Amino acid sequence: MKIRSQLAPYQREVFQREERVVVMRSIQSMMKKIKLFRLPVAIAIAAQTLCLSAPSAQEPTARANEEMIKQEKIYGSRGAEVPKGYVTDRGLSDYAEILPAGFCPALAKLGGSDRWLDIGAGEGQAMLDYYALDDDTASQKCGRSIVKARAVALSIEDRRTEKWRQLAEIFGDDRLRYLSGRRLKQYSGEELGKFQLITDVYGGFSYTDDLSGFVERTLRLLETGGVFYTMVQNVHLENAKDKPGTTYQTLLVDAGGRDVNVCSWMKRIGCVNVGCDSKGNWEAPTELIEVRKVCGDIAVPHLKMVKYDAGNPPWRRFQLEP
Numbered sequence: 001m002k003i004r005s006q007l008a009p010y011q012r013e014v015f016q017r018e019e020r021v022v023v024m025r026s027i028q029s030m031m032k033k034i035k036l037f038r039l040p041v042a043i044a045i046a047a048q049t050l051c052l053s054a055p056s057a058q059e060p061t062a063r064a065n066e067e068m069i070k071q072e073k074i075y076g077s078r079g080a081e082v083p084k085g086y087v088t089d090r091g092l093s094d095y096a097e098i099l100p101a102g103f104c105p106a107l108a109k110l111g112g113s114d115r116w117l118d119i120g121a122g123e124g125q126a127m128l129d130y131y132a133l134d135d136d137t138a139s140q141k142c143g144r145s146i147v148k149a150r151a152v153a154l155s156i157e158d159r160r161t162e163k164w165r166q167l168a169e170i171f172g173d174d175r176l177r178y179l180s181g182r183r184l185k186q187y188s189g190e191e192l193g194k195f196q197l198i199t200d201v202y203g204g205f206s207y208t209d210d211l212s213g214f215v216e217r218t219l220r221l222l223e224t225g226g227v228f229y230t231m232v233q234n235v236h237l238e239n240a241k242d243k244p245g246t247t248y249q250t251l252l253v254d255a256g257g258r259d260v261n262v263c264s265w266m267k268r269i270g271c272v273n274v275g276c277d278s279k280g281n282w283e284a285p286t287e288l289i290e291v292r293k294v295c296g297d298i299a300v301p302h303l304k305m306v307k308y309d310a311g312n313p314p315w316r317r318f319q320l321e322p
């Protein structure tokens with residue numbers, strides 16, 4: 001981590017580059033067990049276990065199911081098993097570099113009763129830095145304020161560290177909360193409440209198999225006037241300055257199969273103002289996205305998932321429904 005934080009953003013992107021997931025021994029044994037069942041039953045059980053939505057309007061194939069099992073294995077990986085590139089400990093200074101420029105001022109503006117949600121928080125290091133008692137740390141240059149907003153870290157897997165436990169003990173669950181064991185879609189709006197600020201750095205936005213559903217749920221959690229900051233790498237950029245030879249990890253196509261960039265899709269969402277900052281000079285071309293909610297009636301153009309290959313992040317293809 002120390003080495004990575006010393007690198008320029010475009011160099012640091014190397015750390016998040018896709019590593020094709022090696023099928024580990026435990027997956028093979030899991031698949032062997034699945035083969036003991038009749039296939040349709042096994043698929044239904046696995047899909048339910050992984051809580052992943054099956055490709056809509058089509059039966060999940062054995063291959064799609066295998067990819068989901070591989071993906072689950074990434075979330076469950078620990079220690080030496082964590083695949084190279086699955087980074088879970090980015091701090092606040094990393095968020096400041098990776099998210100749109102408005103993020104730090106927006107964080108600094110939050111009051112004591114405001115709420116910040118980080119979807120796909122990993123270890124929650126960014127929130128720990130925000131709450132750090134040592135005000136001299138470099139990370140405190142982002143979002144510096146005397147009064148701290150209430151922070152909620154969301155992760156599928158529990159990656160809380162000893163440091164998190166200590167700080168959460170000091171500040172209490174009401175100010176520094178960590179939620180794990182479920183995906184965003186498995187929480188009700190009432191359970192999570194509303195937020196003034198939502199972030200996602202290589203989190204659900206980059207990993208979900210239901211991109212339009214994910215974005216709709218996220219924006220419904222925002223108060224009107226609140227902002228969602230996110231990013232996505234290896235996509236067609238809004239400014240069209242994609243690097244030649246880019247391998248696209250998240251691809252959006254229209255009903256006719258033509259490429260659609262992620263920003264133009266998001267700009268069709270009702271009740272939001274979307275700003276994009278294309279980073280074509282980063283190692284992995286990345287779109288930084290700021291979404292400000294301006295009214296309550298969120299309507300996201302629906303995307304159907306047509307491909308999902310496990311990875312960190314996964315390789316996904318979505319098609320806009322006509």
Ligand SMILES: C[S@@+](CC[C@H](N)C(=O)[O-])C[C@H]1O[C@@H](n2cnc3c(N)ncnc32)[C@H](O)[C@@H]1O
Pocket residue numbers: 075086087088089090091119120121122123154155156157182183184185200201202203204205207208
């Ligand atoms: C690569 S880690 C990034 C962690 C952190 N943001 C960082 O930059 O260090 C991906 C995180 O996203 C979470 N995640 C992926 N899909 C999610 C979803 N649908 N809902 C909630 N969390 C999700 C994972 O559980 C994990 O915590």
